[in-house]
Amino acid sequence: MDALENIKSRRSVNYFDPSQEISDEDIKKILELSALTPSSLNLQPWEIIAVKSSDKKKILRKCAMDQAKVEEASVVFIVIADINACERNIDSVLKSWVELGYMDVKTAVFYKTLPQKLYGEFSSQKRKIFAVKNASFFAMTLMYAARTLGYETHPMDGFDEDAVKKEFGISEEKTIPVLIAVGKLSPSAKLLPRAWRKSVKDFSKIV
Amino acid sequence: MDALENIKSRRSVNYFDPSQEISDEDIKKILELSALTPSSLNLQPWEIIAVKSSDKKKILRKCAMDQAKVEEASVVFIVIADINACERNIDSVLKSWVELGYMDVKTAVFYKTLPQKLYGEFSSQKRKIFAVKNASFFAMTLMYAARTLGYETHPMDGFDEDAVKKEFGISEEKTIPVLIAVGKLSPSAKLLPRAWRKSVKDFSKIV
Numbered sequence A, B: 001m002d003a004l005e006n007i008k009s010r011r012s013v014n015y016f017d018p019s020q021e022i023s024d025e026d027i028k029k030i031l032e033l034s035a036l037t038p039s040s041l042n043l044q045p046w047e048i049i050a051v052k053s054s055d056k057k058k059i060l061r062k063c064a065m066d067q068a069k070v071e072e073a074s075v076v077f078i079v080i081a082d083i084n085a086c087e088r089n090i091d092s093v094l095k096s097w098v099e100l101g102y103m104d105v106k107t108a109v110f111y112k113t114l115p116q117k118l119y120g121e122f123s124s125q126k127r128k129i130f131a132v133k134n135a136s137f138f139a140m141t142l143m144y145a146a147r148t149l150g151y152e153t154h155p156m157d158g159f160d161e162d163a164v165k166k167e168f169g170i171s172e173e174k175t176i177p178v179l180i181a182v183g184k185l186s187p188s189a190k191l192l193p194r195a196w197r198k199s200v201k202d203f204s205k206i207v
Helices: A003-009 A024-034 A054-063 A085-099 A105-111 A114-119 A125-148 A161-168 B003-009 B024-034 B054-063 B085-099 B105-111 B114-119 B125-148 B161-168
Strands: A046-051 A075-081 A152-156 A175-183 A204-206 B046-051 B075-081 B152-156 B175-183 B204-206
Touching: A003 A125, A003 B003, A003 B024, A003 B125, A024 A046, A024 A125, A024 B003, A024 B204, A046 A054, A046 A125, A054 A075, A054 A161, A075 A125, A085 A105, A085 A114, A085 A125, A114 A125, A125 A152, A125 A175, A125 B003, A125 B125, A125 B175, A161 A175, A175 B125, A204 B024, B003 B125, B024 B046, B024 B125, B046 B054, B046 B125, B054 B075, B054 B161, B075 B125, B085 B105, B085 B114, B085 B125, B114 B125, B125 B152, B125 B175, B161 B175
Parallel strands: A046 B204, A204 B046
Antiparallel strands: A046 A075, A075 A175, A152 A175, B046 B075, B075 B175, B152 B175
């Protein structure tokens, strides 16, 4: 698939073919590509639960306003924004940067204190925004990555976040910015024309 | 460019060629592609200031920890998350959905109250997360879109948000999740190997 075409022809698909299964191998390929997403200080504050079994999809559907596409999609990715990533990953990030020649050890020592300075203390709103922003970069890449393997997607935010956390064992302090349904377009579905978009002149200016 | 290659070969480039200019036409093309990004209820809570003139880049550099790439890049996009988008855009969204056959008028009337229910009241933290999430989807698409036109990118969050708001006339209540520097790789720059990434098994599970 052409890269321009991937952006132009991506649509949020409402009707998936429920007879289509996805292999664990394809899920892994999609996630490997998505893992190349850039993130703030390379801290990668994302976690994924790929909901694939029909039992778990039934549970997730109940948490998501009973939307049929949760069960009809081949897999639904729960995208989790992890505010713990600063403390958890900074050492791995800096070790890699020193080893690969991005910076010397002295600079790395200074950088160790940067996450708290830039992204706020653990429970701050700033920290939550840091995590949501980067997990959303990941989610957008995932949508494009899935299409390179022949799948369509639908980003969903009509769900009860607390219920999803409870059912899938996700800690309270994390955020779930989006669920992404992934599968093959139902052969009986007809895509409607793309809906309204703001025009470039309405949302931007050049200075 | 191949779509898979666009994801695999994207790198956050630190050294741009300062002699390269970008045309307003190319900026527009990048933004037109980015405008196809999906968003919550299609509300598109994003705004962009494309900082291209050397005067304005100098000002932005001062707000961004004096990072040279702000001036060396051909353009730096200020990505703004707009919490006002619910109220501002819901009528246009619903009008388009009814006209294109997505829903009937009765359903549209019900949907008019959804943004507040799903994304919280105007000043709530939930509303801010709604805006940041969708503006971050936009930002990620922008990075891939720029590459289809032959440009490299760098998402930056080392900047003083309040200073950028003040200098560029952005209202207090909006959020700036990221700046994206866009330009051509400096011919003298050598890309270091890609830094550490979490492995798929470390950040995901299939259920």
